[in-house]
Amino acid sequence: MIRYEKQSMKELRAGMGEGLVEAGRKNENVVALSADVKGSVKMDGFAKAFPERFIQCGIAEANMVGIAAGLSLCGKVPFLGGFAEFVTGRVYDQIRQVVAYSNKNVKICGSHAGISLGEDGATHQTMEDIALMKALPNMTVLVPADFNQAKAATLAAAGHDGPVYLRLGRSKMPCFLPEGEKFEIGKAQLLSEGKDVTLFACGHLVWEALQAAEALEKEGISAEVINIHTIKPLDVEAIVASARKTGAVVTCEEHLFNGGLGDSVAQTLALRCPTPMEYVAVDDRFGESGTPDEMLTNYHLRAADIVEKVHAVLKRK
Amino acid sequence: MKNIQELQQIATQVRRDILRMTTAAQSGHPGGSLGTADWFVAMYFDLMDIEPSRFTMEGTDEDMLFVSQGHITPVIYSTMARRGYFPVSELASFRKFGTRLQGHPSTAHGLPGIRMASGSLGQGMSVGIGAAIGKKMTGDRRLVYTMHGDGELQEGQIWEAAMFAGAKKVDNLISTVDYNRQQIDATVDEVMSLGDLRAKFESFMWNVVVIDNGNDMAQVFDGMSRAKSLTGQGAPVCVILGTKMGFGVDFMQDTNKYHGSVLSADDLPKALAQLPETLGDF
Numbered sequence: 001m002i003r004y005e006k007q008s009m010k011e012l013r014a015g016m017g018e019g020l021v022e023a024g025r026k027n028e029n030v031v032a033l034s035a036d037v038k039g040s041v042k043m044d045g046f047a048k049a050f051p052e053r054f055i056q057c058g059i060a061e062a063n064m065v066g067i068a069a070g071l072s073l074c075g076k077v078p079f080l081g082g083f084a085e086f087v088t089g090r091v092y093d094q095i096r097q098v099v100a101y102s103n104k105n106v107k108i109c110g111s112h113a114g115i116s117l118g119e120d121g122a123t124h125q126t127m128e129d130i131a132l133m134k135a136l137p138n139m140t141v142l143v144p145a146d147f148n149q150a151k152a153a154t155l156a157a158a159g160h161d162g163p164v165y166l167r168l169g170r171s172k173m174p175c176f177l178p179e180g181e182k183f184e185i186g187k188a189q190l191l192s193e194g195k196d197v198t199l200f201a202c203g204h205l206v207w208e209a210l211q212a213a214e215a216l217e218k219e220g221i222s223a224e225v226i227n228i229h230t231i232k233p234l235d236v237e238a239i240v241a242s243a244r245k246t247g248a249v250v251t252c253e254e255h256l257f258n259g260g261l262g263d264s265v266a267q268t269l270a271l272r273c274p275t276p277m278e279y280v281a282v283d284d285r286f287g288e289s290g291t292p293d294e295m296l297t298n299y300h301l302r303a304a305d306i307v308e309k310v311h312a313v314l315k316r317k
Numbered sequence: 318m319k320n321i322q323e324l325q326q327i328a329t330q331v332r333r334d335i336l337r338m339t340t341a342a343q344s345g346h347p348g349g350s351l352g353t354a355d356w357f358v359a360m361y362f363d364l365m366d367i368e369p370s371r372f373t374m375e376g377t378d379e380d381m382l383f384v385s386q387g388h389i390t391p392v393i394y395s396t397m398a399r400r401g402y403f404p405v406s407e408l409a410s411f412r413k414f415g416t417r418l419q420g421h422p423s424t425a426h427g428l429p430g431i432r433m434a435s436g437s438l439g440q441g442m443s444v445g446i447g448a449a450i451g452k453k454m455t456g457d458r459r460l461v462y463t464m465h466g467d468g469e470l471q472e473g474q475i476w477e478a479a480m481f482a483g484a485k486k487v488d489n490l491i492s493t494v495d496y497n498r499q500q501i502d503a504t505v506d507e508v509m510s511l512g513d514l515r516a517k518f519e520s521f522m523w524n525v526v527v528i529d530n531g532n533d534m535a536q537v538f539d540g541m542s543r544a545k546s547l548t549g550q551g552a553p554v555c556v557i558l559g560t561k562m563g564f565g566v567d568f569m570q571d572t573n574k575y576h577g578s579v580l581s582a583d584d585l586p587k588a589l590a591q592l593p594e595t596l597g598d599f
Contacts, residue, residue: 031454055450058484060477063443067481070383070447073432074455075375078447093437094474098444102424102434 001192001217001225004210009172010147012204013111016168017042019154020079020109024050030158033068033080035061040170041081041111065091065106069098072105077158084110084167085126092132099163100136107157108133112170114254115287115295116204122286125295131259133165134232140185141231143167143253143261145206147175149229152183160185167203169254171292174207186230188238194224197310198242201252202228202261204296205280209252211303216310223310234264240272248313249277252306254296257281276316278309319362321534326595327399328358328534332565333592334395334408334599339579342412345420348575349466350392352497352532352560356464357396359537364545366459369401372429380459381448383433385441386466386495387421388577394418399596402430408599439472441465442492446482449490460548463492468500471509476521482553483522491544492523493556495531499573518555531558532565566591 024030024046032038032046033055047054057064061082068078080087087110088095099106110129117125134141142164144153150168157164191206192213201209206227213223224242228235243249249269251262262279269275282299296302319327331354339345361367365380384393391411398405403417410416417428421436433444445463452459469475482490494514498505505511515525524547528540537558544554562576563569566588569580580588 053454057481058477060474060481062440062474063446063477063481066440066443066474066478067447067450069433070444070449070461071451071454073374073376073381073448074451074457076451076454094440094443097434097437098440104433 001194001213003214004176004191006174006176008175010175011170011172012144012147012150012168013042013170015144015147015150016109016154016166017045019151020046021049023155023158024053027077027158029075030077030079031055031071033057033064033078035059035064035082035086037082041109043081061086061091062094065094066098068106069102069104077105077107079107079109081109081111083124084113084129085124088129088132088165089126096136100138103138104163105161107164107166109166109168111168113167114169114204115282115299116169116171116254116292118171118292118295119289121289125287127254127256127282127287128259129167130231130255130261134259134264138163139232140164142185142229143202143231144229145203145227146173146177148177148179148181149183152181153229156183156185169204173204176207183229186233186235188235189227189229191225191227194222194246196222196246197248197250197314198224198226198246199250199252199306200226200228200239200261200265202231204254205252205301208301208303209306212306212310215303215307221310221314228261231261231264234268236268236272239265239268243269243275244273247275248317249275250280250306250309250313251277252280254301255281257283276313278313280306280309321538324358324362324534327362328354329592330594330596331358331392331395331399333589333594335391336580336585336588337598338391338395338408338411340582340585341409343579344412345391345579346388346577347391347579348499348562348569348573349386349389349495349497351566351569352562352564353389353495354392354565355532355534355537356493356558357392359534359541360462361396361400364541365462369430372402374432376432378457378459380462381432382462382464383435383441383445384422384464385435386438386464386469387435390418390420390422393422397430403428405599438469439474442475442478442482445490445492446478446487449487452489460545461490463490465492465494466500467494467496467498467505467511468508470494470511479518479521479523486551487553488549488551490553491548491556492553493558495560496557497560497562499562499576501573501576503573514557522552523555524550524552525555525557527557529559531560
């Protein structure tokens with residue numbers, strides 16, 4: 001299998017922040033909005049580089065969504081940033097009406113997504129955001145895997161005409177994908193070929209899936225690892241082709257079972273090629289306080305948990 | 318510019334349209350539509366700088382209007398059709414399957430003149446602020462208007478937006494409140510009083526214009542002209558537009574009964590008898 005080296009530990013939200021500055025340099029219509037969390041969501045670099053194009057909305061996310069939609073009418077490319085829960089769940093109806101249904105060119109950057117947010121606890125740890133956003137017609141849902149890919153995804157979002165949700169974590173996580181690699185919206189990324197089982201992963205769990213594949217290789221199990229960085233539109237053909245090849249699937253995500261990557265893959269397989277499948281995800285519960293490491297381990301989102309699910313799915317093959 | 322009498326005649330026809338559309342669809346919201354017909358006609362036929370035949374989503378160098386209480390589509394669509402955005406005959410399709418004239422305004426069906434969906438209340442002021450900032454950023458000196466129900470002001474997002482617009486001096490924005498004191502369950506005072514609305518907006522750093530009788534075309538004209546003259550002075554402008562819900566038909570007036578319910582085919586002629594046809598029915 002192809003091995004990926006951990007180049008560094010970096011935050012995905014910071015990748016978005018760098019990408020946003022670059023997008024702002026390339027396109028003077030790119031504007032950014034935040035709700036009193038520009039530092040937390042790493043929009044401070046943009047605000048410093050382009051103060052006249054940064055809009056501080058105060059702690060009022062609903063209003064921020066509407067302002068972004070209004071700006072898009074005038075040819076602007078608004079990126080709004082906040083904690084993922086507060087720019088998805090809190091403002092779901094606003095996004096539904098003036099972004100998704102009205103089909104406006106608004107980019108929603110949800111930082112601090114998932115359980116690896118850690119110490120803040122369940123109020124801030126959204127694990128439903130993928131479900132909410134992918135349910136909306138017209139919405140594109142991007143879940144990059146590391147810092148470099150978060151930056152590339154931000155640039156891709158800026159160049160895409162239409163609503164985008166960009167999911168980003170808060171904590172420092174392994175950076176392992178090449179810098180400057182082009183991000184193709186809607187295209188699954190084959191990271192390592194295998195023949196016995198396919199691991200479809202997104203976000204922080206892509207690194208865990210690669211670690212799991214290395215461990216499985218030592219057991220003589222050949223795992224294919226595919227990064228589904230675009231949950232919607234889903235690369236159905238890539239998923240079906242790999243499932244047909246390996247005959248067993250495990251999905252890996254930092255999200256609830258309900259409505260995440262696993263459900264998207266399960267739906268695809270049920271319709272196109274029923275295949276034994278297991279989920280690595282959080283089972284219908286809220287998070288809690290703890291370090292990011294403790295959260296991922298205790299909620300069973302580690303490479304070892306993926307290996308265990310591979311063993312289970314191979315028995316069903 | 319059209320004279321007041323001409324505008325009144327258009328408003329009368331718009332009121333006929335509202336009633337005929339909602340009775341034909343056997344659904345829709347005639348009450349608030351009738352009450353605001355004079356304002357919509359004044360805006361679309363005179364006060365706003367618009368060119369219906371060259372409608373673009375971007376609205377560059379045009380005034381923009383966002384109607385936040387999207388349920389008053391009967392008055393929006395009738396006024397737009399009469400102004401030339403789309404054929405008047407299309408009003409017959411209101412709320413019917415396959416129509417561009419959706420129950421609430423939509424951008425998904427290609428109707429010229431609609432830039433944003435509305436219907437879920439409380440969102441239009443925020444959208445208007447975004448467009449107003451966008452116009453400032455692009456050096457476009459035209460104005461942005463928003464329209465709201467008074468009951469709609471119970472939505473929290475309105476006050477987020479009002480706070481933003483005042484604090485950030487969005488002075489190319491004019492937000493009008495249809496102050497008819499009625500909402501679907503009861504009077505606004507009975508449901509949840511707005512208190513001193515003028516003082517509320519002033520404390521949010523807005524300039525406020527009050528139009529006592531928004532069903533008097535001359536007053537609408539004067540008040541909105543005054544509002545326009547207050548733009549560009551470092552504060553957004555709020556217009557409190559006193560209207561009567563159901564205005565124009567005696568038995569529909571001053572009640573919330575027709576907020577979201579329509580006349581039967583039997584009752585329609587009684588109402589239309591009070592509104593002479595001026596421009597030809599659709």
